[in-house]
Amino acid sequence: MNIHINRFLTILLISILMVACHAFNEENATLIRRTPSITPDYKEVTVPVNMAPLNFVIDEPGAFFQVKLTGENNSQIRITSSNGKIKIPISKWKKILTDNTDGRIKVEVFTKENNRELKKFAPFHINIVKEEIDSYLVYRLIHPGYYNWSEIKIVQRSLENFKTHSLLENQTINKNCINCHAFNQNNGDQFLIHIRGSHGGTYFMDKDKLSRHDLKTDAMPGSATYPTWHPSGEFVAFSSNQVRQNFYSQRSKSIEVYDLISSLILYDRSSNEITNITDTNTATPLQTFPSWSPDGKYLYYCDATFCDSVNLAVDATDIENIHYNLKRRAFNIKDKSFKEPELIFDAAAINKSVSFPRISPDGKYAIITVTDFGTFPIWHKEADLHLINLENGEHKKLALNSDETESYHSWSSNGKWIVFSSKRIDKRAAVPFFSYFESWETIGKPFALPQKDPALYNHMLESFNIPELVRNKVNVTSRNFEKAVKQSAKKAKKEQGLENIPQWTKRNKEAKRSHLEKGIHE
The missing domain is CATH 2.60.40.3760 (Immunoglobulin-like)
Incomplete structure (x- = not known):
């Protein structure tokens, strides 16, 4: 016993002496x-x-x-x-x-x-x-890559401390791909997520109830992809995409991801019905990344046109000529109808392309990701965030950008904080950064998501994908999903006449090879 006490006292004395050796006078x-x-x-x-x-x-x-x-x-x-x-x-x-x-x-x-x-x-x-940020951040943790989903987690992180909680790990569901988590106005009680693979479907959570749905109809070009909740919770708008990827032969670029076809659909949760949003008389449109205004009166989205040459063969030149504009359509909730499109931001006029429109909670501003072309900014180094004043149409590039990729972003529920993905730390993996939105004129310097180990980003291999701010804790675990995947998926009904929409017909060359190739979200 005395030996242990003496050893402890010796260690304590050495520690005190070491600290004393480093004692200093600030004035000197x-x-x-x-x-x-x-x-x-x-x-x-x-x-x-x-x-x-x-x-x-x-x-x-x-x-x-x-x-x-x-x-x-x-x-x-x-x-x-x-x-x-x-x-x-x-x-x-x-x-x-x-x-x-x-x-x-x-x-x-x-x-x-x-x-x-x-x-x-x-x-x-x-x-x-004094303006607080929402208490939680939910993101997808994934290794950067082109087509690898062997290990994916949907993680909930407390922003008030360093506690994390896995909402879903794909290791528990036969390594199915999991993506596109979305919340209704930062509400942790109402969200959805897609699972691709043997347990495929869109999973909706309302408070503590988790249900599995099959939203794919024969008329759709692909699965229900990028979602946005109507504030009422009654509807969810999706894009339906056939997504493809090409690889560059030059060292400066590695990959280009693009939509072969994309249209917008509306899912009525009460009737379980899919309704078309994209006009049936629109020639070869590409419409994607829907986003509701906070009052639910407008649906914002990105819109481009595929030229005829692209329909026959896809090459880098064709893809580099695709420029998405920001548009919106007024929505009538009573009859689920949409008015004619309005052009909000003409990116094509300045030889740019828009993705990820997100509207501020007060409805006054939109943040968009701007690239030179295309619709998948995570692989575009030049991708930057721009701010649009929806009241007067003015727009500007935000000061929070870096020389590296800035891509996905979302607002806090009080409209005072922006979270966005940035590759500025190591040029490879995306990390969440936050900025204080004081006003149109003033936005705070961005800062990285704080970590308990401040050196974490120096050796972390995973990328933080789709950061979403959430007001309250999401009470779901992988165990809940393990049970939900065993449910029979509730099959959505298609609106009468949906099968006759011409732009959703697979193009001839694509149809010939479709049995050999599947899109990223299919």
Whole structure:
């Protein structure tokens, strides 16, 4: 017993001596007239008062590191580290944020190499605002690749701490592909998700009830693909796509994903009926990425035209000539009718293409992803986010963009926060970034999803796909899906005359090879 006590005391004494060796007087520190290099970059960002700690790594040489966080009310946190990883205690972090709401925290970084002078870097700041962010982020965790879904997870992450919860892991359902999760106005009680494979179908969750549906009719060009909930919860609009991918022979580009055919459909949940949205007299349209306005009065979508040459053969030149515009149609909920299309943003006129329209909760703004061409921005380095003022038609490129891909994005329920996927960290995998939407004129510097291990992004191989902000916890697990996949899928009914829509007829060359090739979402 005495031996163990002596050993403990020896270790404790050594630890005290080691700390004492690194004790320092801040006033004697050598001032470095620049801010420290840190990852992730949290310098001068704006965060909500309920955000998890912004842990980071100090990318400066040293054997001893200290960070001092000081609020405007003089509240203070000190964190020491021997490896440069700064992990802020969550209880202290929450208190300093609460005490300094609508103010800012000054962050001072000190480093010391063995037997060398203490260095003090120029401080940086973290701004805190009272507008909270939704409590959860739901995303698909997947390895970046072209056609691989052997391991996919739908993950729910608390933004107020670091707790994660798997909603669905495809390992539990025979490695079926899972994608396109969608919530009704940030509501965790009402969402849907597609499963492709032996347990195929669209799975709807209403509170604690999970049901399996087959929304594919013979008249549709492909499965129900990109979804958007009508705010009433009575309808879901989908695009129905035949998606193909081609590979480039040049090193600068690897892959191009495109729609051979895509149309819009409306699913009436109460009648279990599929209704066509795309006009039957529209020649060779490509209509995709539907998105309802928050009041449910308009359906926004992306629209392009496939030229005749593409119908005969698909090559890079044809694909590079496809430019999607942003349009919308007024919706009458009483008879499920749509008025004539309105052009909202003419991207083709500036030789650009639009995808992922998302409307702000107040209905005033739309954020879109803009690329040089096509409809699959995740593989486009030039992909950027643009903001459209829907009241006057003005648009601009957002300052939050980087030199790498910015793609999928969504709004918080209060319209004050934007989450988006960006490849800016390693140019390969997408990571969620957040920005404070103060006004048309002012948007905060983006910051990466905070992690308990601040070095996680340096070695993580997976990509965060389709980040969606959710107000409340989603109460579903893989076990619930294991039971649901055993249900018989409820087959949707097609509207009378749906089978006669000409643009949904498979083109001759595609029909000849369709038995050999399946689309990405089929």
